[in-house]
Amino acid sequence: MIKLEKISKYYPAGFGKTYVLRHIDLNIKEGEFISIMGPSGSGKSTLLHILGLLEEPSEGEYLFLDEPVQKLTEKKRTELHRHHIGFVFQAYHLIDELTVYENIETPLLYKGTPSSERKSRVAELLDRFNMVAKKDLFPHQLSGGQQQLVGVARAIVHNPKVIFADEPTGNLHSEQSIEIMELFQKLNQEDKVTIVQVTHSEINAGYGNRVVRLKDGWLA
Amino acid sequence: MFKNFLKITVRHFWRTRLYVCINVSGLAIGSACLVLAALYISDETSFDNFHQNNPNLYRITTSFTNQGKVVNVGGTGQVQGPAFKEQVPEILAYNRIMGGDIHGDVRSANNAFKLRMLFTDDNFFAVFTFKMLRGDARSALKNINSVVLTKKTALKLFNRLNIVGQVLQMDADPSAIRIRKPLVISGVVDDPPVNSSIQFDILFPFRFLQVSFEDQNWLNAYLGTFVVLHPSSDLRSIISKFDQIHSINAKDQLVTASKSGERAPKIYYGLQRITDIHLNPQEVSNQNREAGIINGSKPLYSYIFFGIAVFVLLMASINFINISIANSMKRAREVGIRKTTGSNQAQILFQFLGEPAFLNIVALTLAIILTIPVLPVFNQLSGKQINISDIFSQQLLMLLFAILLFNTVVSGLYPAYMLSKLSPVEVLYQRIKLSGLGGFGRGLVVFQFVVAILLGIATFVFYAQMRFVEDKDLGYSPSQIIKIGISGVRDVERITENFRNELENDPHSSDLSLVGEFGFRDAKINDRKIFTYYRTVDDHYLNLLDIKLKEGRNFSSQFPSDKKYGALVNEAFVRAAGLTDPIGKQFLPDSHFGSEVFTIVGVVKNFHYSSLRDKIQPMILLASEQYGGDALWVKNEKSNSQESLAHFENIYKKVLPATVFDYSFLDEQNALDYQQELRLQKMITIVTALSVFICCLGLFALAHLSTTQRARETGIRIVLGATVSSILVLFSKDFLIMIGIAILIAFPVGFYVMNAWLESFAYRIEVPAQAFILSGGFAILIALLTVSSQAFKAALVNPARSLRSE
């Protein structure tokens, strides 16, 4: 489903350039649960953003669903986000002015899902994540773990093929982390969602079925 | 999706309600200004649009070229209309009107009023569209002594409308005296609309005027000739026919003129749509507004109003933009999230344009509500009679909609575009700094201050010049002089005598003089032609006005020849005539005063008989006992001028029964010369206040934003030992630099512009330095107060609090 060939990323620095990623070759098959690990600053987030079509590689070729990403129009890219990709962030990144319900609903609005279908889908997720009672609360009224649950619900509400998660438990304590990781595992095993997560924790990596290690931008 | 946007917009507004209030109030003030400007302009452009003969209704204009000087006049003489109609088949009808500034005393059995007279050919109602309420429009002006009253006049004189057949008297009108018949009312017409250039109280047949004033001259232009053209006519060919007819008919008159040594002007005709007249009146002259058209205006005023309104709105829009920019960190994160959840740039643009659109709708609604109480004040300022219901005309509503759209785009596009093109990675990982203003925002603040300081300078210079004008020694003393008008053909010498006798030993008045204005005309001295002002006076005049005699003597009854051939001139005349020893010199006056020479008996010191805009021109004073006058100038000695007026009116009524007491104060009349400036001055003062207010609001918001956004930083600094004053400097420095730059730009521009404006006065002040010191100082002071009050608050907050939240 995802195929990287000799992907590099650099930023201009002074007269030269600093490489963040170098010659990355990576294949991810549908249904995999992959963990990207490595020290801080090694390029994990950058790699995840390239995979998630938020950033463009400086060199190399990237095939997403067998399509060369470099040639995609802005419109096509947005389409892919709307239908196939979900994101989870370390800082949750919920919209402050929207309630739990409305935050989860947002991707469906962009996708153009009809209203009745939207309602039932959001209700289903609220139910599944045990958040029905909280649906009218605003993000700042929730604990970190609850916020991240909403973040995950938002990432999967539109039935994406793949979820990219950047240190999803980085701000959470261990109990909450376990909850999120078990959720990921279930999504991966029962709903067949491909998951790519960045993590510092070997325990978290244990929930997945493959680990990719980065060091100074090189695949280790 | 739309609902989602709406929800978030409303919640965002609620959370940032302080800034929303600032934005809405600024935008409302700006929009209100624009609504007023729109009302003004739509009124200005609506003049004379109600005539059914539009667009085929034209006025004939005349262009005189004399020694390279071109003068365009919106009038003709009496002969052009009939001659052109006869020979140009495209002309379906012609109508001549004379009036506008001609007033006469009209008397019914028990009432007398001074009425605005209009003389017109009998097809008046076929050419122009004024609604006849009583009587037959086609025959109303057929008889030489028939007149038509307006509704208002009818009600004033008779208190009712069915007055056809009633008679009126005019005791002093030259035509009425000659035909020896009373005037018979043949109809009542609806009052001319406010937006009509043709205004009158009473209509007379043109033939009535011709009884006392018939004129075959082809070289004159003093009345309005209107023509209705065939719809498919070619204007250019008509005009060339006019010029041909003129050259044939005027030939003899041109020959006679050149024999008498005059250089005859070249004359070309033109056609002007009646709907174009209001904004391009081409008045015959300042003194003579008798060509039927009044209330002439200039497009300049429309531009000024519109420009001012746009500026105020721009100030408010800048506030919106700057608050948006400074506040964008919060919104940027939302954009990042929306993009990663599938939004495209257009949707984000739409959302963030929606917010200013919403604000603008609210502001515009407020603006319309705000306009209601402001409109009377505005009407007074602009001299208009605009109705609040005029807002709801279709045209204006469309314009308001356009304003809304424009304003939304102006205020919303930049922040919306900036937000929409943010990259989600950069904002979600806080890789860009979004707080603060950036170059663009700073530029806008500087611009705001430049405008505010410029307006401040303009206000100050305006006030200073107007003060100068008020205080300037005019060379005579206009205060307490009341001018009592005497119109028509009357024995003014006897009237003056009676008046003088009545006021003998009267404590209300010390002196009076009979004065007549004859305007600028030629005079010939030593073969030199001088264009000079003619005024008639008597021997009391110099004393009455405190005018100084430079050499020679005043008029005197000891020299009987003074009456007929004596003249006083001013210094400007002496200089223009090149005389070294003026007393006893002789000159030939304008033909109006006969064809015999006059002798200069005295020279008066120059005094400002016209506005300070003009240099003092040559002037001749002749004897009013001989040549007539149009007003008694009476010096009031009582501090209560109302009481004196009543007293003078009594005397006037005794001397001149059945006429209308018509008076004016000389100093008030002088002030009319500067009416435009005074209006502009009031306008600019108000706009300055509004702009400064809006600027302050913006500044306050920015200061408030920056202190809240940097609360944590402030907390850390205080913990590290910063003093309150250093925090004040931290926050104020930036604004002070911006104001400094604004001052550097505003001062030279202000100097240049105000100097140019002062050039329009022949007697003017130098651009005062205080204007700059005060405006600049005021700007700095206000900015410092606004900013430091916020900074002070930030500095006094307990750091533990600001550090804990986050």
Ligand SMILES: Nc1ncnc2c1ncn2[C@@H]1O[C@H](COP(=O)(O)OP(=O)(O)O)[C@@H](O)[C@H]1O
């Ligand atoms: N816009 C940028 N310009 C320059 N350097 C960048 C930019 N974005 C990221 N980097 C650098 O790229 C490196 C990798 O960053 P990142 O992928 O976030 O690492 P990780 O997520 O593994 O901690 C870091 O050293 C970071 O400073």
Ligand SMILES: [Mg+2]
């Ligand atoms: Mg990272």
